[in-house]
Amino acid sequence: MARTSTKAAKPPHRPSTLNTPPSTLLSRDQLLDLYRWMRLTRTLEERLVALYRQTKVVGGLFRSLGQEADAVGTAYALERRDILSPLIRNLGAMLVKGATPVEILKQYMAKGDSPTRGRELNIHFGDTERGFIGQISPLGDMVPVMAGVTLTFKIRHEDRVGLVYVGDGATSTGAFHEGINFAAVQRCPLVVIVENNGYAYSTPIAKQTAAKQFVDKAIGYGIPGEQADGNDVLAVYDVTKRAVDRARRGEGVTLVELMTYRRKGHAEHDNQSYVPAGEIERWERENDPITRYVARLTGDLDFSTSDIEAVDESVRRVVDDATDVAERSGPPEALDALVGVYADPPASSPLWFREGSRSVVEVHERPEGWGTYNTSGEKH
């Protein structure tokens, strides 16, 4: 992946201090890399919308429009050996970690050679080798799981860190509370990112918590908490990098609240009738993470418009090519549905009414002369 190659271009390590934000140590390649992942996220999702409207995406479609900086900036603060667990709006984080556009497209289109062979939806998949573990739909559940992943890093004295995302809604779950508390007590090398995007499905944060801000919850767990502008990719990178460094130094869990905004509905079907008029348009106009970062890049970071356009063009090509590849794949074989629930047995058998053979009663007919009682109670 591009990320690996840009790592080589990183300047010699200098310890960061409070006065030097970690992002100031990023190379020019890396700065442009951040833009590339955000642009890829958006372009890929736009392609998915087109495929969804063509009914080629067989299930729901979940957008991260307006949250690309949050997903990309956090994941970019991790090393290759670290593991994260994404949420439905962290496509960008998965791409940074090495998930490919072809995989994403095949997943959404339920192809037989998709990462989950058609068993799971959308971006619910993972690869521990590449450092991301697939989420499940019950929210908050990945916090205890990542506590266990990072507990293992600690037990084995491995120089690895974990990162887990939750939304504003998931902070209300028991799993979030139990998981972050357990990880805090065990001083697991874990970063918990709370993405405050304003809504959990249709529920605004005021109906989710009486706390003034989610970062305040860190106090109750006895861990550091930091809040940052989730739509400023460099600020996201900085706050996450500081938390990752703390975790790597053995200082345990940090809760990071990223302030962002969900510009699309929970999924594509959601008409967002619950959103006050003008709110979405205001965020789009004033606080789009990609627009903001392009302004930085072409402003004080001194990139040219053609640098940006070159990235856009290469991303378009990548997504076009990936779409061609993904569309060529077929659906999974139906019988594959019965494989892989357990390691042993490796597969279960089709039920008799699917075998197309004789009925169960015929198969199990009692043989003539089977020893049993006769009507007078004697064995014959």
Place this chain on the structure above:
Amino acid sequence: MAEITYLEAIREALFEEMERDVNVMCLGEDIGAYGGAFKVTDGLLDKFGETRVIDSPISEIAIVGAAAGAAHMGMRPVVEMQFIDFMANAYDMLTNYVATARYRAFLPCPMVVRGPSGGYVRGGPFHSQNPEAGFIHTPGLKVVYPSTAEDAKGLMKAAIRDDDCVLFFEHKYLYRRIKAEMPTGDHVVPIGKARIAREGRDLSIITYAATVWKALDAADQLEKEDGLSVEIVDLRSLAPLDDDAIQATVRKTNRVLIVHEDTRTGGIAGEITARINESSFAWLDAPVLRVTAHDVPLPYAPSLEDYVLPQTADIVRAARTLAAY
């Protein structure tokens, strides 16, 4: 070799497996310094240290979830539920996360969730439950429930070595009442294989856990007083069920009584009955009958608990009805 109790057999399995494999670790409430509410994990902390024997907060969701995460990374965690009743608190994590991990995400989840289960101990509604049926229903989980000390040890070793999640039900009534000499060597009892607890010709009792012993008492009485030869099948594993053993006993005696301590509606006896109906209907000389707990939360007072739970006399009565059919 000296006899050891059912509880000590479980402890011995934990010691042996933790010695054998550094990836085996224990997680639970009060399991370390205190040695567990029933002392099953007594001595583990001293021997293996607090990175492998972890005293956790009161957080069943967290310890089951953390065990899953550790299992993905190559550990083999053994999680204690202080009472198996509290496994309900981790129901989502077990059924939605753990059970589906291999299938949906190719994530290995080799872990054991174990704990004291069952009644006859005046434990009341939250220290006496038999919630196995709720988990047998979930593809992706394995469920075992031993009745003997030998099986308690051998199944625990099999559960720890299994590459999927095994729910290990320990009957607390049997903890210190049942003793046996352990087989020598590396004693592993395969998951999914039933055991003939008593050979017989006239009727079969299919059961598991504490009611195996009640069925054995009933069989003695039926032999003495009625001249009936009763076969007893101890299932040992509830998921997967040993269909071959069930079919064999049905086809041998043609009369089947299923006994379990769990409540009646939705209990595993219904599932076994349905399987017998599908596979061996023509071999039956009588309807399959059930002796189970009544469908109420388990009450505390001895007169109430004894009435709700299946007793030896209930089994004798049901067996006589079946034999006379």
